Amino acid sequence: MNIYQTIRLSLLGALLIALASCGSDKRQPGRTFVPDMAYSQAYETYTKNPAFGKDSLSGVDSFSARLPVAGTIPRGLLPELSDSATDQELASYLYKRNYPNDSLNYANAGANVKNPFQPTKEVLERGKHIYTIHCIVCHGEKGAGDGSIVQSGAYPQVVSYADRLPTITEGQMFHTITYGKGLMGSYSAALTAEDRWKVILFIEQLAAVGPFAKGAATTAAAPADTTTTAAPSN
């Protein structure tokens, strides 16, 4: 074997070892071809932003995502009502949180705030969709307070709708979903006011209260039949 062969063989060996050590490290994102097209030059929603960092003039957090300018109206919602709005306007409670989170306003909301939606098939379907995403985990499929995290023993027992709902109004339900109560957190960020009202209708159907209560005008079916009363046919 001459010297050239030895060199060639050892080069081949080195190349093999180098390639084998290229094994993927799952903790690393790997290399990128043309990185200037892959990574955004602008700050993205969740990236750190030095313009709002601790040392900057404008803020103390480092978030790129800022709060919208005061008075911004989310798409699909109406402007907030003025403080001089009539009771009738306020009654919808759909577009303005005019009841801050305290017990007095909990009672006020309960007395004044009415559900602007009718329990149509579409509304109840949407309510059911929301319920299976956000409520079922604790409140359970039938609203008995036996959701999956209660059953697993991780979470304290949750009150059953059948027990609690006959004692409160839909306005209080709305207030509770908006601000939270007891251990329950606020769902105002996760659910639009519209979705909150729709899920309230579905819950009322589940517990056979409100428009679904025994003898209520809108229901013809037997009241004991809580789950199928006026249920949307899928």
Added chain:
Amino acid sequence: MNVYRYSFFTFLLIVALLVPSSVAVYGQASEQVLAGEKIFKAKCASCHKLGTKLIGPALTGVEQRWVDGAEHAGVSGRDWLKRWIKNWQDPVKAGVGYAVTMQSYDVSAMTQFPELQDADLENILAYIANPPADVVPVTTAATADGGADTGSNNTYWLIGLVVILGIIVIGLTIVSGSLNRLVLEKEGEPIPAAVPFWKNRKLRAVVTLIVVIYLSNAVVVGAIDLGRQQGYTPIQPIKFSHELHAGINKINCEYCHTGAAVSKHSNIPSISTCMNCHKGIKGDDPKNGKYGKLEISKIYAAVGFNPIDGNYFENYVAQPKSYIDSIFTIWLSDSKPVASKKNVEEVLAQVQQPVEWVRIHNLPDHVYFNHAQHVTAGGVECQTCHGPVETMEELGQHSPLSMGWCINCHRETEVKFSENPFYETYQVFHDRIKAEEMDPKVTVEKIGGTECQKCHY
């Protein structure tokens, strides 16, 4: 030997002592206590625990506290307590001093229970005084771990098979060589000199071929993998288990990732979403998962929740860090398993800081992708792209997220053309389908899902 005998007798002694005492504990769980437990769980447990504060105060010893402190206007403290449970405003209006001091809790949040009868109240008090021993199922975690370990690994079988086949090939070659030599010997022909195997030309050719194939394959695979992150599993700041949350506890994906249905982004949930449950689940119970308290404490440190008294800190970012640190050090001092110094430092590093999750799924900037379009209009399951997230304790990237992978799915996936009102605007297609000039099976590709500028613009 003596030592064994000694420990065996100690064991017997312990068993002998334990058996009657546990029987005695269960013996106390009278009908009254059981009835009380039922009412307590239905009406009280959402806000009260016995040993610790939840929303309301810890209830162990509540009877004694009222008996000692609330006697008023000739009515005993115990009776005032019962009236408090039915309607807390009653003793407050009557001016019972102890009831008025309860204003330090958010009393107004307490529900009134006018439906409770005197017997019910007695049952509840009996339950609070003598709760039956809690039987904790310890075995579940152990069996789950054992199950994972016993899973057989196919790789070892394959390697074994290759080794065995290799031995057979070498053996057969030797046998055929000696047989050939025997034949030549019999026929009296000259036997060729044995060539060492590394000088064997055929062998050299085969080895060279294998090396060339391996190298070319490695180069091609490596080039394709540039810019792809399949399998990327970064270490996250909090050991959050999707398996525990989405799998075992069956929390819907959209419960936390609310943006997926309505926005381009599927959002990283804010800490307030965590607090929906973790206000109540503090991880001090071994049932709350492997890492429990330490990892949950990082949420509290980020959001400003005081786990000891169950309230949010007032004006959190303005509080001196040393004060917050001291509270979390106390909170972590009795963790099980014991928190190491490094563990505590990790939690304290999160104090007053946002949680910096590491992004896993990241398309290049020159690709437009919209979650709402896929989730709401297309009705695609999260798992189609993200894989079985509900089984991943640690989340990694399941799919390659390559362009070929996108295009392939767009070619194969049929949209719900007639049912979904989203596709109503494709009037020409609807007309042609009605006139039977077109296949009613409409894929994403047919409605322009493979046009360049759909995703690159």
